[in-house]
Amino acid sequence: MLRHMARTPPPLDTVVADLTMAIGQLIRRLRTEAHPGDLNLSQSSALARLDRDGPMTTADLARAEAMKPQSMKAILATLEEEGCVARQPHPTDGRQILFVPTAKGREERRRSQIAKRAWLLERLEQFDADEIRALDAAIPIIRRLGETGTAHEGIAAADRSRA
Known part of the structure; x- marks a missing residue:
């Protein structure tokens, strides 16, 4: 059931906790229901970025995915081992x-996307029109949350400009 819109928004820490839990649960369900043996989230994200943005170095990909180069190196090693990426x-x-x-x-990426979208479509078909409209209205807000420009990125950019 949808929460009713109140005049006073709930405390941000409550929204953060609830949103984190809800998104985490949705991601876990998508991953397990669609295809349990798929690549993990970090591997899928790295593969998607390479597919979308083209060839990248480990450092460039790590920067784009907001993670440490050592972590990206491990992700790429696994993807290479699985035959999902190659070096050039x-x-x-x-x-x-x-x-x-x-x-x-x-x-692998295409198959996983198809399976996840099919599962999500099946689930959304169980929702009523008001719930679908509410989800649709939330999409731009959720997108903005995922965009670059966090305080942490701003600090890192400022540090780089001073160097």
């Missing part, structure tokens, strides 16, 4: 290596 030489810097999605990686 950097066109201008022989010291660097670019990672690119393979045909298998693109197919």
Whole structure:
């Protein structure tokens, strides 16, 4: 059931706790219901970015995914082991290596997306029109939450500009 819109918004810490829990639960359900053996969230995200943005170095991909290069290196090693990404030489810097999605990686991503969307569609068909409208109205807000520009990123950018 939908929460009724009150004149006074709830405390932000309550919204943060509830939103974190709800999004986490949805992501876990999508992952387990759609295909239990799929790539994990970090692997899927890295593969999606490579597929969308093109070849990237480990450091560039780590920056784009807001994680440490060491963590991205481990993710890429697993994806490479699974045959989902391959290495290619950097066109201008022989010291660097670019990672690119393979045909298998693109197919894994496509298959996973289809399965997750089918599961979500099946679930949403159980909701009434008001609930669907409320979800639709929340999408731009949720997108804004996921956009870059956090305080942490602002501090990191300021630190880089001083260096």
